[in-house]
Amino acid sequence: MADLKINFAGIKSPNPFWLASAPPSNSGAQVHKAFEAGWGGAVWKTIGAPVLNVSNRYGAWHYGGQKMLGINNVELISDRPLDVNLREIREVKRAWPDRAVIASAMVESKPGAWHEIIKKIEDTGADGIELNYGCPHGMSERGMGSAVGQVPEYCEQITRWVMDVAKIPVIVKLTPNIANIVLPARAAVAAGASALSLINTLNSIVGVDLETLQITPNIGGKGGHGGYAGPAVKPIALHMLAALGTDATVADAKLPISGMGGITTWQDAAEFLLLGASSLQVCTAVMHYGFRIVEDLCDGLSNWMDEKGFATVGDVVGKSLTRVSDFKNFDLSFRAVARIDQQKCIRCDLCYVACNDTAHQCIDLIAKDGTVVQPRSYDVRSNGKEDAIETRPRVEVREHDCVGCRLCYNVCPVEGCISMVELPPERASVTWDQLTQKQREITEDWKKMQEYREKMGIHIH
Amino acid sequence: MSHEAEHRGQREGLQELLPPLTTNEAALEAARCLMCYDAPCTHACPTHIDIPKFITKIHSANLKGSARTILESNLLGATCARVCPVQQLCEGACVLGSEHKPIAIGRLQRHAMDYAYGKNIQIFQPAAVTDRKIAVIGAGPAGLSCAGELAKRGHSVTLFERRDLGGGLSTYGIIVLREPVDIALAEVKMIEKLGVKIETGRDLGVNLSPDDLRKNFDAIFLSVGLGRTPSLGIPGEDHILDGLDYIEQSKLDTPRVRVGHEVVVIGAGNTAIDCATIAKRLGAERVTMVYRRSENEMTAYPHEYDFIKREGVGFYFLAQPGRVLVENGEVFALECARVSLGTKDASGRPSPQVIPGSEFRIAADQVIKAIGQQKPAVAAELGLKTTKGFISVDLHFETSVPGIYAGGDCIRARGAASTVMAVQDGKLAAQTIHERLTAHG
Numbered sequence: 001m002a003d004l005k006i007n008f009a010g011i012k013s014p015n016p017f018w019l020a021s022a023p024p025s026n027s028g029a030q031v032h033k034a035f036e037a038g039w040g041g042a043v044w045k046t047i048g049a050p051v052l053n054v055s056n057r058y059g060a061w062h063y064g065g066q067k068m069l070g071i072n073n074v075e076l077i078s079d080r081p082l083d084v085n086l087r088e089i090r091e092v093k094r095a096w097p098d099r100a101v102i103a104s105a106m107v108e109s110k111p112g113a114w115h116e117i118i119k120k121i122e123d124t125g126a127d128g129i130e131l132n133y134g135c136p137h138g139m140s141e142r143g144m145g146s147a148v149g150q151v152p153e154y155c156e157q158i159t160r161w162v163m164d165v166a167k168i169p170v171i172v173k174l175t176p177n178i179a180n181i182v183l184p185a186r187a188a189v190a191a192g193a194s195a196l197s198l199i200n201t202l203n204s205i206v207g208v209d210l211e212t213l214q215i216t217p218n219i220g221g222k223g224g225h226g227g228y229a230g231p232a233v234k235p236i237a238l239h240m241l242a243a244l245g246t247d248a249t250v251a252d253a254k255l256p257i258s259g260m261g262g263i264t265t266w267q268d269a270a271e272f273l274l275l276g277a278s279s280l281q282v283c284t285a286v287m288h289y290g291f292r293i294v295e296d297l298c299d300g301l302s303n304w305m306d307e308k309g310f311a312t313v314g315d316v317v318g319k320s321l322t323r324v325s326d327f328k329n330f331d332l333s334f335r336a337v338a339r340i341d342q343q344k345c346i347r348c349d350l351c352y353v354a355c356n357d358t359a360h361q362c363i364d365l366i367a368k369d370g371t372v373v374q375p376r377s378y379d380v381r382s383n384g385k386e387d388a389i390e391t392r393p394r395v396e397v398r399e400h401d402c403v404g405c406r407l408c409y410n411v412c413p414v415e416g417c418i419s420m421v422e423l424p425p426e427r428a429s430v431t432w433d434q435l436t437q438k439q440r441e442i443t444e445d446w447k448k449m450q451e452y453r454e455k456m457g458i459h460i461h
Numbered sequence: 462m463s464h465e466a467e468h469r470g471q472r473e474g475l476q477e478l479l480p481p482l483t484t485n486e487a488a489l490e491a492a493r494c495l496m497c498y499d500a501p502c503t504h505a506c507p508t509h510i511d512i513p514k515f516i517t518k519i520h521s522a523n524l525k526g527s528a529r530t531i532l533e534s535n536l537l538g539a540t541c542a543r544v545c546p547v548q549q550l551c552e553g554a555c556v557l558g559s560e561h562k563p564i565a566i567g568r569l570q571r572h573a574m575d576y577a578y579g580k581n582i583q584i585f586q587p588a589a590v591t592d593r594k595i596a597v598i599g600a601g602p603a604g605l606s607c608a609g610e611l612a613k614r615g616h617s618v619t620l621f622e623r624r625d626l627g628g629g630l631s632t633y634g635i636i637v638l639r640e641p642v643d644i645a646l647a648e649v650k651m652i653e654k655l656g657v658k659i660e661t662g663r664d665l666g667v668n669l670s671p672d673d674l675r676k677n678f679d680a681i682f683l684s685v686g687l688g689r690t691p692s693l694g695i696p697g698e699d700h701i702l703d704g705l706d707y708i709e710q711s712k713l714d715t716p717r718v719r720v721g722h723e724v725v726v727i728g729a730g731n732t733a734i735d736c737a738t739i740a741k742r743l744g745a746e747r748v749t750m751v752y753r754r755s756e757n758e759m760t761a762y763p764h765e766y767d768f769i770k771r772e773g774v775g776f777y778f779l780a781q782p783g784r785v786l787v788e789n790g791e792v793f794a795l796e797c798a799r800v801s802l803g804t805k806d807a808s809g810r811p812s813p814q815v816i817p818g819s820e821f822r823i824a825a826d827q828v829i830k831a832i833g834q835q836k837p838a839v840a841a842e843l844g845l846k847t848t849k850g851f852i853s854v855d856l857h858f859e860t861s862v863p864g865i866y867a868g869g870d871c872i873r874a875r876g877a878a879s880t881v882m883a884v885q886d887g888k889l890a891a892q893t894i895h896e897r898l899t900a901h902g
Contacts, residue, residue: 065492375499385553388505
């Protein structure tokens with residue numbers, strides 16, 4: 001059995017799964033229930049400045065029969081009185097000494113306000129503090145949340161105020177609503193933060209009601225951008241996580257990173273770990289299915305770790321970071337082509353239309369007699385399942401024309417039917433960076449590029 | 462609506478078998494469709510409805526567009542959604558069939574068609590009028606399809622129907638469990654709204670003269686279907702009910718259907734199964750189907766056979782009816798003889814040979830026959846060439862007499878007759894008629 005325990009900047013928890021600071025961690029009763037279900041920790045819903053909320057605060061994006069691939073919200077930080085939250089944080093921590101209880105905070109950008117909230121939190125016995133520099137709606141209009149996270153100087157300044165007084169670990173939570181996620185992370189590092197977490201929600205408008213022409217969700221005849229989260233944002237979160245891990249300044253500081261953004265399954269969790277997260281936060285999946293999902297998050301992750309020979313979570317963290325690179329370093333001589341397993345193929349022809357309409361036109365329809373045929377080449381009088389199945393041509397890749405774009409692989413609905421097969425390179429390995437350094441003219445002049453291609457036998461049709 | 466019409470098919474046990482999909486069920490099922498390119502389901506459909514397209518439109522909640530997609534290929538989409546042997550056609554070819562469950566194409570089609578008819582949406586409008594006149598004889602699926610397709614192109618079409626109601630077998634011959642009468646009649650009305658003039662009670666050779674037709678119309682399309690159930694030629698046959706009448710009464714004169722306690726149905730085709738279904742559902746204690754060949758030769762679709770077995774109907778295979786036994790005017794048994802199967806006959810199936818002395822009796826107070834239909838009689842009257850008694854047509858559905866076309870069951874010398882094939886015949890014939898009538902004009 002893999003050991004799922006973590007020690008995150010001194011914050012210990014029996015597994016890496018924490019409730020993210022959000023509606024699921026809004027009260028002591030909820031966090032109690034979550035801990036009973038097995039959650040390793042909880043980042044309390046942000047406490048701080050006084051607020052009032054509105055109805056119709058959650059919108060969602062559904063697709064292909066799947067509900068809530070994305071959720072957006074205009075809910076503010078906790079609207080429960082500050083002293084109630086502080087009391088419940090204290091009670092929960094006392095009842096669950098082995099779990100991580102972290103209080104998320106957001107107050108006005110004044111040193112006094114921050115000093116006061118930090119002291120109040122520490123007084124509860126919480127294990128850590130997360131600074132909410134991320135909320136993109138409402139609070140940001142008041143100069144808090146993402147209004148701070150989007151300006152590295154503000155991040156650094158406020159983090160310094162906090163670090164002046166904080167005695168327990170401080171996690172700086174970053175907003176993804178920024179062109180370069182690395183800059184606020186460096187600011188947090190410079191200010192001496194204990195850890196980082198990302199991502200908060202993305203600016204979004206989830207939709208428009210085609211019946212009423214109202215913005216979805218309709219808040220008394222108005223609507224606007226809210227924070228977007230859920231499975232749909234996972235790739236964005238993974239990129240930002242990797243961007244921190246591959247930035248020299250941030251990486252050298254060796255701050256642990258708590259990863260979040262669309263984690264729904266243990267596979268998602270493992271991917272976040274591999275790209276450098278050492279604790280994991282979950283919100284949307286819990287809001288969709290309840291606290292019970294933590295069981296398979298732990299169970300699946302543990303089984304996978306056993307299978308892969310990882311004894312501890314620490315063994316997994318960052319394992320794939322070394323493979324993250326930039327285009328300029330990719331081997332231009334690397335070759336792969338698509339190959340279709342005819343035994344597995346169900347002849348939906350989705351690869352055919354994708355390749356021929358939108359990619360590189362290298363998949364053919366081959367009739368029984370071996371000839372290439374066009375779609376819909378059957379006689380209008382032909383019908384019935386036998387005709388349709390028996391005369392259906394097979395799809396085949398013309399490998400010498402295949403550029404290995406991988407579109408067919410992505411659209412194929414059958415697991416393991418299309419594989420990208422690596423071929424031996426036809427040329428010596430070279431990267432764009434190397435070309436730029438050694439033969440700059442090729443990278444700047446189309447004529448030179450053509451000559452180079454001729455010489456190297458690169459034919460693109 | 463008359464009192465009788467209100468009761469058409471309305472009787473406990475006879476209601477449409479499959480409930481409509483809810484909006485949510487339809488959306489989820491539509492989402493499951495892979496959207497195959499050049500999809501095998503579309504190939505397998507005799508009318509080649511662009512199935513992924515209409516399912517996509519259900520998925521995107523564009524039900525009007527979905528209904529239009531269906532009707533563009535098949536004007537009788539509402540009937541076909543219910544009566545098509547989808548297991549042999551679209552659903553049988555679904556790529557998800559091999560490992561998973563095929564998409565419920567028939568029920569999705571019904572969902573889209575129910576929307577259009579439920580909202581009274583007339584998808585197609587009559588086109589600008591041409592001066593071409595076409596007579597269509599017989600308002601069954603082939604005739605409605607041909608008439609509708611021609612009307613869509615602006616031709617003046619008169620549809621002559623022998624009976625009181627249009628719809629052919631959809632109205633008279635398909636049990637309510639599969640298609641309520643209202644659905645068939647709504648389709649007739651939709652064709653009428655396209656500008657087709659429907660004259661009922663007009664019987665070719667009786668009160669409709671072939672000469673007048675030829676004089677007054679530029680082209681004629683025959684969609685007369687087939688005749689009544691042929692004679693068995695056995696003693697007591699007068700006491701045997703005609704399966705087609707039995708079904709018709711269950712649909713149009715429902716309250717008056719009388720079902721026996723012990724019912725025997727002779728035949729093992731789809732009509733025979735329908736008769737057995739009615740008898741069983743309306744309270745017969747025992748229903749037995751008698752067939753002179755074996756399970757392997759029966760013409761009913763496998764899914765129909767499965768269905769009727771689950772209904773609790775019994776079978777006597779390899780049994781040849783010999784005579785109906787009657788006492789005091791009441792049927793009390795059907796006497797049959799055991800048969801063995803010999804060499805293949807003209808139909809390509811092994812011929813049954815009676816085993817001497819093997820007679821036995823099946824207790825019965827009601828005997829129904831459903832052993833196919835007689836060949837179209839009009840062929841001879843119009844001097845048309847025939848194939849095995851069916852009207853012969855060329856690839857363009859033209860008969861041996863120029864200007865006279867035919868389609869539907871009356872030409873189905875090969876393959877299983879079905880509504881959807883009839884619809885396609887009518888559609889293709891309409892295309893030819895249109896091309897030929899407008900080529901010189």
